[in-house]
Amino acid sequence: MALLPVEEALARLLASAQPLQKTEDLPLAAARGRILAAPVTARLTQPPFDASAMDGYALRATDAAEPGAILELVGESAAGHGFDGTVQAGQCVRIFTGAPMPAGADTVLLQEDAEKMEDGRVLARIAVPLNRHIRPRGQDFAEGDQLLTPGTQLDFRNLTLAAAANQPTLTVYRKPLLAILATGDELVLPGARPGASQIIASNTFGIAALAEENGADVLDLGLVKDDRAAIADAVRRAQQAGADVLVTVGGASVGDHDLVGAALQDAGMVLDFWKIAMRPGKPLMVGRLECFQEKWEPVFRPETGENLPISTPVLGLPGNPVSSMVCSLLFLEPLLAHLGHRQPPKRLDVARSAVTLKANDQRQDYLRGRLTADADGAWVAEPFGKQDSSMTRILASADCLIIRPPHAPELPAGNLCPILRIGQL
Ligand SMILES: Nc1nc2c(c(=O)[nH]1)N[C@H]1C(S)=C(S)[C@@H](COP(=O)(O)OP(=O)(O)OC[C@H]3O[C@@H](n4cnc5c(N)ncnc54)[C@H](O)[C@@H]3O)O[C@H]1N2
Numbered sequence: 001m002a003l004l005p006v007e008e009a010l011a012r013l014l015a016s017a018q019p020l021q022k023t024e025d026l027p028l029a030a031a032r033g034r035i036l037a038a039p040v041t042a043r044l045t046q047p048p049f050d051a052s053a054m055d056g057y058a059l060r061a062t063d064a065a066e067p068g069a070i071l072e073l074v075g076e077s078a079a080g081h082g083f084d085g086t087v088q089a090g091q092c093v094r095i096f097t098g099a100p101m102p103a104g105a106d107t108v109l110l111q112e113d114a115e116k117m118e119d120g121r122v123l124a125r126i127a128v129p130l131n132r133h134i135r136p137r138g139q140d141f142a143e144g145d146q147l148l149t150p151g152t153q154l155d156f157r158n159l160t161l162a163a164a165a166n167q168p169t170l171t172v173y174r175k176p177l178l179a180i181l182a183t184g185d186e187l188v189l190p191g192a193r194p195g196a197s198q199i200i201a202s203n204t205f206g207i208a209a210l211a212e213e214n215g216a217d218v219l220d221l222g223l224v225k226d227d228r229a230a231i232a233d234a235v236r237r238a239q240q241a242g243a244d245v246l247v248t249v250g251g252a253s254v255g256d257h258d259l260v261g262a263a264l265q266d267a268g269m270v271l272d273f274w275k276i277a278m279r280p281g282k283p284l285m286v287g288r289l290e291c292f293q294e295k296w297e298p299v300f301r302p303e304t305g306e307n308l309p310i311s312t313p314v315l316g317l318p319g320n321p322v323s324s325m326v327c328s329l330l331f332l333e334p335l336l337a338h339l340g341h342r343q344p345p346k347r348l349d350v351a352r353s354a355v356t357l358k359a360n361d362q363r364q365d366y367l368r369g370r371l372t373a374d375a376d377g378a379w380v381a382e383p384f385g386k387q388d389s390s391m392t393r394i395l396a397s398a399d400c401l402i403i404r405p406p407h408a409p410e411l412p413a414g415n416l417c418p419i420l421r422i423g424q425l
């Protein structure tokens with residue numbers, strides 16, 4: 001059977017999954033990184049009044065048209081305490097940054113350009129043009145303005161704006177819930193003393209970290225033995241918890257103990273595809289669990305007028321840690337972004353290969369490599385000599401995956417090749 005190309009597999013996975021519509025209201029302080037689900041509208045006009053942008057004196061520009069004008073000081077306007085009267089001809093009011101402009105005044109004399117005289121009057125050393133250092137009412141936004149649109153990822157910039165718009169809570173999309181199930185009789189948790197033939201289960205931790213970086217919550221279903229009934233039972237736990245995505249780890253290949261595909265189908269998974277033209281990660285399995293939970297409302301599609309049942313995507317990842325992580329980067333990350341209405345990180349880049357890359361076979365290869373910058377600041381990628389998909393230490397040292405398309409001819413050193421950046425972006 002021909003293996004499915006990576007791009008086609010990803011397109012099929014994304015096409016079968018609908019962005020989640022569940023929302024929640026969060027206080028501003030808890031909303032960082034979340035995706036807005038409803039527009040943010042200004043609940044007031046900002047600034048709410050004409051305000052001074054500097055410390056100085058508010059006056060009428062016609063009174064200080066020439067340097068050397070002398071003005072009578074009649075009061076003070078401070079932030080939070082405006083001046084109640086009206087500035088008349090020949091008068092000025094002490095004013096501070098952010099304070100309301102008093103009625104009658106139409107400009108501000110900077111404190112550094114003024115001199116307080118012994119008799120209490122104020123000398124303007126310079127001519128003061130009209131409207132100096134005034135922030136007009138509504139300069140930032142007006143009540144009712146739509147300031148942020150759904151789909152915006154909330155960060156320090158737009159959270160400041162939402163707060164200024166007097167919105168104490170924001171409606172955001174709920175985080176997708178990813179359930180992770182690791183299978184294998186040989187697995188024990190980190191910290192345990194492994195018996196003969198046992199190994200430490202590491203994949204869950206990397207997958208969970210990547211999922212959380214991509215805006216998901218994680219439900220760790222723990223370690224499950226190579227047993228169809230036990231695996232199917234764990235799948236039901238994921239469904240009962242309302243998981244939006246299920247990831248299984250291990251048991252995806254063809255060995256006698258690779259039972260995950262059968263167990264998932266026992267639990268109601270409809271298989272979409274299995275085995276991809278990629279290395280590492282060939283045994284990746286993708287399917288859907290139809291769900292019957294009441295809390296999962298059907299999705300209404302206005303384009304077609306139909307109600308679709310919610311179906312939960314299932315990714316069956318291969319057990320080798322590097323295969324698991326490469327499949328998570330290529331498939332789980334874009335899937336979670338799609339479900340959560342967010343943009344996945346921009347990992348695709350190009351680099352010059354530091355070595356000659358050999359001709360490739362039919363599987364798209366993702367070689368773990370190190371990145372350095374050349375004298376011009378362009379990336380140079382060097383693959384590690386060993387590419388075994390069990391080697392976590394090499395994965396942890398890798399800054400990139402060098403992509404070798406199917407049937408790519410030999411690429412002499414110094415030529416450009418596509419890469420996925422996997423270190424700090
Ligand atoms: N005859 C064939 N054998 C294999 C094929 C094949 O096409 N024909 N494919 C190979 C490829 S490629 C991969 S990748 C592996 C994937 O196998 P499985 O998904 O069935 O994974 P397991 O056999 O369960 O485990 C593989 C390896 O990874 C370790 N493992 C499993 N889970 C974890 C975990 N949570 N944390 C850390 N390590 C884990 C497991 O102990 C094994 O060493 O199959 C090849 N075989």
Ligand code: MOO
Nearest residue numbers: 280281282323389
């Ligand atoms: O494709 Mo497996 O993922 O070689 O290691």
